[in-house]
Amino acid sequence: MDKSVLLKVNHLKKTFVKKTRTLLKRKKTDVFAVNNVNFEIRKGEILGIIGESGCGKTTTARMVMRLMKETSGEVWFDGVDLCKLKESETNKIRKKMQMIFQDPYDTLNPGMRVVDILMEPLNAHEKKLEYEEKVKLVKEAIESIKLKPAEDYMYRYPHQLSGGQRQRIAIARAIILKPSFIAADEPTSMLDVSVRAEILNILLELRKKMGLTMMFITHDLSTASYMCDRIAVMYQGRIVEIGPTQKIIHVPSHPYTKALVSVVKDLNYFIKNRERLILDGEVDATREAVGCSFVTRCPHQVSVCHSKSPKVESLGNGHEVACHCHADLLERTS
Ligand SMILES: Nc1ncnc2c1ncn2[C@@H]1O[C@H](COP(=O)(O)OP(=O)(O)OP(=O)(O)O)[C@@H](O)[C@H]1O
Ligand SMILES: [Mg+2]
Incomplete structure (x- = not known):
């Protein structure tokens, strides 16, 4: 693997089985939540999904x-395939990989003070450190996320914070x-x-200070x-377009990306003359597409889109798209 790459995902798939029950029978439906996803993230880079x-x-x-x-x-x-590791080996890697979730109300234990919440990962992974050293690290972490002085916050419970x-x-815990x-x-x-x-x-500053990859x-x-x-654009379990942020925003090539870009007001303030494109319907992950996964909602579909899954094609400079019609669309807009 290229040394400048920290994370590489190859052909990743997750299929859930959804069980539904009607009056007369039970039914199992496959949900193709992630369907052959490939991407890499270079060291120090932020990849958006x-x-x-x-x-x-x-x-x-x-x-x-x-x-x-x-x-x-x-x-x-x-350089390590995490899917092949045993549970004990995965635990060692966990220290290097952390996740921040959507809902801070859900993720912080309401019965623990901030100091104890932040102490937990240190107790699990830095057993050799003295208590005072851990307290010092807790204070540093709190101040690095701009809550100063740390003493004002570390003895509070989550409900005493905004x-x-x-x-x-x-x-800070991450x-x-x-x-x-x-x-x-x-x-x-x-x-x-x-x-x-x-x-x-704060996230951008931490990335710079700590050399984080995100x-x-x-x-x-x-x-x-x-x-x-x-930015990688996902549609129904697949990446339909990936590329440098400027390319995705200024030269979106997949009809789905075009629709996303066209309805964002803040972006269109800078990008003049872009037609608004409102999509009908929604993602249906229980349908494994024979052709293109976007075909049911695509305003530009042609017959091949119904029968053949589009290949990922390179547009140069790390910009890739999976759409049968992207070249025609490019001609039409240029
Ligand atoms: N544990 C599960 N069991 C069954 N289906 C699941 C499970 N988790 C997710 N799914 C289904 O997998 C699909 C993808 O879900 P996922 O949560 O990854 O979407 P998402 O892009 O994060 O959505 P959102 O923006 O709403 O958070 C959805 O159809 C969802 O209903
Ligand atoms: Mg989600």
Whole structure:
């Protein structure tokens, strides 16, 4: 594996079995939550994963973080295939990989004080440290997420903090072991708009200071464009387009990416003359597409889209798209 790459995901799949029960019979339906996903993240880079609800973003992150077993595929981290590790070996790697979740209310134990919450990972992974040394690290972590002085916050319970402060504590817990990789799953979507920018800036600052590599999941393209070096666009369990942020925003090539870009007001303020494109319907992960997964909603579909799954094609400079019609669409818009 290329030494500049920290995380590489190959052909990752997760199929859930959904059990439903009607009056007369039980039925099992496959849910193709993640369906052959491939990407890599270089050291120090932030890769954004965007896509609408149910497209498989969280499932991908949970498999990468080893919080969920894959149906098939590989997750290479720092030259090691995590899917082949035993539980005890995975625990050692966990120290280097941390996750920040969407809901800080859910992730912090309401019965523990901030100091105890932050002490937990140190007690698990840094057993040799003296108590005073751990307290020092706790204070440093709290101050690095801009809650100063740390003593004012460390003896509080989560309910004595605001939503934004709680998410900062969740970030402090994620960085206290000095990981090299962070997966942030919609870390600001539950927060008030006024504190979102602060949290994003703290993450960007930590990335710079600690040389962090990040996988940043969001629904919101303008947040992704602010945070990410590259963006992967997911649709129904697959990556349909991936590339440098500027390419995704200024030259979106998949009809789904075009639709996403066209409805973001903040982006279109800068990108003039772009037609708004509203999609009907929603992601249906129980349908394994024979052809292109987007065909039921695509305004540009042709007959081949119904019968053949599109291959991933390179557009140069790390920009890739999986769409039968992307070349025609490019001609039409140029
Ligand atoms: N444990 C589970 N059992 C069955 N189906 C699941 C399970 N977890 C997720 N799914 C299904 O897998 C698909 C992908 O879910 P996932 O949570 O990864 O989507 P997401 O992109 O993170 O969505 P959101 O933006 O709403 O968080 C959905 O159809 C979801 O219903
Ligand atoms: Mg999710």
